[in-house]
Amino acid sequence: MFSNRTFNIVVPIVSVLLGLLAGAVIMVAFGYNPVAGYAAMWNGAFGDAYFLGETVRQVTPYILSGLAVAFAMRAGLLNIGVEGQVIVGWLAAVWIGSSFGMPPVVHVLVALLAATVAGGIWGFVPGLLKAKLGVHEVIVTIMMNYIALYLSNSVIRSVLTDGEDRTSNVAETASLAAPWLRELTFYSRIHYGFIVALVMAFTMWFLLNKTTRGFELRAVGSNPFASEYAGMKVGRNIIVAMVISGGFAGLAGAMEGLGTFQYASVSSGFTNIGFDGIAVALLGANTAIGVILAAILFGTLKIGALNMPTEAGVPTELVDIVIALIILFVASGYIIRWVFLKFSKEGK
């Protein structure tokens, strides 16, 4: 147990540092100054109020998609479908936000709820198939991603608009925009969503650690057979876990739909919010607070990286490599830990 704890502290730190170091080596190898490169990244993420606002904006959906992956993971499920759940959540939020008139506050809450429900439904299907028929959730969720993408495109085109590729903006009453925060940050796209994200992180912690349901979910995650023997309904817990996970993901989509973009558009590819959520959850060791911190790191990398070509002259391709290396080391940190645990188990 002690080694496990030590690893939980050491592995993430080491992997981030190794990633930054490897990125620096790559930059040196190609003749760029890594100090200037990372300085540009830092300035690009925190350099002035505007970039700080944008970083918070980017961190917000990452927290929620990270929570979604982490929550399922705690129940022993790998939810690759966060991406699709983000898309349906985004669509549902914008649908409510742009097509219905409601009083302020109520409107935004209903839109958020719709996103949660939509994401939940998208999580329910693979959960049900897993629980009742034993279909592996990875396969189903991957397929559900594509259904979400193309369904959403088709709805935007034929239901929400008349053949346009972008919906109208959501109503003022449904917007998460925080005008005073935006003004404070020179018109960045920061929005109230980060409060939602923090509340949800607390909700996840509370749910998992302070409720019976949470205990059951964790028990099923640790050992489904023992849980069943102890009288827990494994199938039902799997479904619940996927629905809640999907709900978090749906909210991540709502952050983009009601906060950042204020509209939904036909998209030819994935948003990557969901896929990045997997890395966020891994780095955050599947805990609520861990996910928040990991999301901050990823948001910083994403926003800061945009500044590297302009300020430090590091080409975009190289920046992509540096970012990928950092993620690789973060992910392999998890592998190292996993290998070590395996090893120490066999040692006993």
Add this chain to the structure above:
Amino acid sequence: MRRTLFLLTLVLTFGLFLAACGSSDSGGDSESSGSDSKSEEEGSGEGGNSDFTVAMVTDTGGVDDKSFNQSAWEGLQEFGKENNLEENKGYDYAQSESDADYTTNLNRLVREDYNLIFGIGFLLQPDVEKVASQFPETNFSLVDAVAEGDNIASITFKEHQGSFLAGVAAANKTESDHLGFVGGVDSELINKFESGFRAGAKTVNPDIKIDVQYAESFNSADQGKLIASNMYSQGADVIYHAAGGTGNGVFSEAKDRVRGGDEKVWVIGVDRDQHEEGAIDDTNVTLTSMVKRVDIAVQDVSTQAMEGEFPGGEVVEYGLEDEGVSLARTNEEAMTEEIISTVEEWKQKIIDGEVEVPMTRDETEEYVSSLK
């Protein structure tokens, strides 16, 4: 207890990350101040126009997309060379990795005090409008769509005119009287290509059959190949694509067919002269390309802005008359004298205003029914 440790772990992680960046930050500061003084020296050395700076934000295609982002960047580079500007200081680009980056990149360039900032592609329209309204002191220019604002110059092309000529060429080339059109995303812009192409082909032969299909993506070559395969199988022998990267699939399908047997199929390229894309050994499947001179447009607007005549609030339109759109003639074997002279004839008619080329599907229906 375990939770506390997790927390501690991650706080430490983040702290270390911050610390690592923090130390390099100071290094960066001293360096950037160094480069500042350098640029000042240069500024005084060159005098005159050297304090004019220009930059562009790409869409997700990037500056090596073999299409209009690349063309725009080539235009800026040319402009920079002409005016002795230094890359990264006098002119620069910011690449967008996703739709969310457009606003961030525009803002960054504003912060770096560029005088003129281009948004490349109609996808950037809402972002350019928003950022331009927040920074009235900076000039913006949007390529391929119209944006509202006194400090925005919108650059559009009469793609429907060029596409009309592509339709004329295709209808003259086809042996099966069956053509295809592959669009990227079904949108106002791409509809202009479709409308012009259909009108042009129907003008030559009112009974010609034209299949139209959209891939709903500008960067999935696999989709493009699949659609092209269907169209060719059903008898079309010339396909016009207005689909960016998706169009690469159309080229690869056409090349496979020509290579595999005695099928004779053609592709009409878009945006840039796509002659290279269609080359196989000693033959070429690219009949022609509907070329959009984004590079010239970008250079023009930059020059006007530098001379203090920035066309803010206006829509600058490039068409056939100023060679802003044209039909490539690189494939001399396929584009016979006969086709070229027919194309020239129609080109003159369009320039003279004898033909009003439709821009939307509704207008096309009207136009086509008027032919009969």
